[in-house]
Amino acid sequence: EVERLDPFLERALALEEASVEGYHVDDAPLAVDARVEAVALRRELGDPLALGASLRWLSRVSWWTQDPVSAERAAEEAVAILEPLGPTRQLAMAHSNRSQVAMLAQRTSDAVEAAGRAIALAGELGDEETLAHAETNLGTALMMSEAFDEGQELLERSLERAMAAGLDEDACRALTNLAWSFNDVVWLDLARDTAARALALASERAQWGLATYISAVLGLI
Numbered sequence: 001e002v003e004r005l006d007p008f009l010e011r012a013l014a015l016e017e018a019s020v021e022g023y024h025v026d027d028a029p030l031a032v033d034a035r036v037e038a039v040a041l042r043r044e045l046g047d048p049l050a051l052g053a054s055l056r057w058l059s060r061v062s063w064w065t066q067d068p069v070s071a072e073r074a075a076e077e078a079v080a081i082l083e084p085l086g087p088t089r090q091l092a093m094a095h096s097n098r099s100q101v102a103m104l105a106q107r108t109s110d111a112v113e114a115a116g117r118a119i120a121l122a123g124e125l126g127d128e129e130t131l132a133h134a135e136t137n138l139g140t141a142l143m144m145s146e147a148f149d150e151g152q153e154l155l156e157r158s159l160e161r162a163m164a165a166g167l168d169e170d171a172c173r174a175l176t177n178l179a180w181s182f183n184d185v186v187w188l189d190l191a192r193d194t195a196a197r198a199l200a201l202a203s204e205r206a207q208w209g210l211a212t213y214i215s216a217v218l219g220l221i
Helices: 007-024 028-045 048-064 068-085 089-104 108-125 128-144 148-165 168-184 188-204 208-220
Strands: none
Touching: 007 028, 007 048, 007 208, 028 048, 048 068, 048 089, 068 089, 089 108, 089 128, 108 128, 128 148, 128 168, 148 168, 168 188, 168 208, 188 208
16 A cells, blocks of 8 residues: 655645746746745644755745845744754755855855855765855855955856756856856956856756846846
8 A cells, every 4th residue: 555645745745846846947926935835834744854944945935036034034044943953965055045145145254154064064965966056155255255266266166066966057056156256347258158158058957047037147247
């Protein structure tokens, strides 16, 4: 006899999958609404590891839809819930998400500190995805704080890591952040070329949410 999942767990899993799909295809209302409902179910189900992971995603999609207050709140709660559980991939990614939120808010010292935690833990766990994600955050924060050469090197390393591991979103994000950083220092030809590479990759790998964002970046360069 096939063991059936708890219907609330099945619903939470389906909502989480729908939220990720909404994020990738640039359906922001689906990404946020499904994740909010999933987080509410996770609170009832009593699995702190899964709750922390879902809160991390809620933080990401909240920022994506220009709700920084909700993004910050979910990011902090994810770390607070996951830290007592010990070293996990979910905690490493939650630290990296905190770094990403801080970097996007231009709080570079906070971004550097959280990225350092994520990189240390991901390295201990052998987690290539979180390493690529956190190196992109750290590299971008360093370029913003005028440690330009070090930041560019980290972004290029993150890109190589993501491409080698087949991490399409992380590769596109590294290229996009590199383009935006080049734009900030008015290396416009290099910025346009890098953004065009990011757009081509995002389109090829069906990362439509990122493709929309990269198109907007190209329009500003």
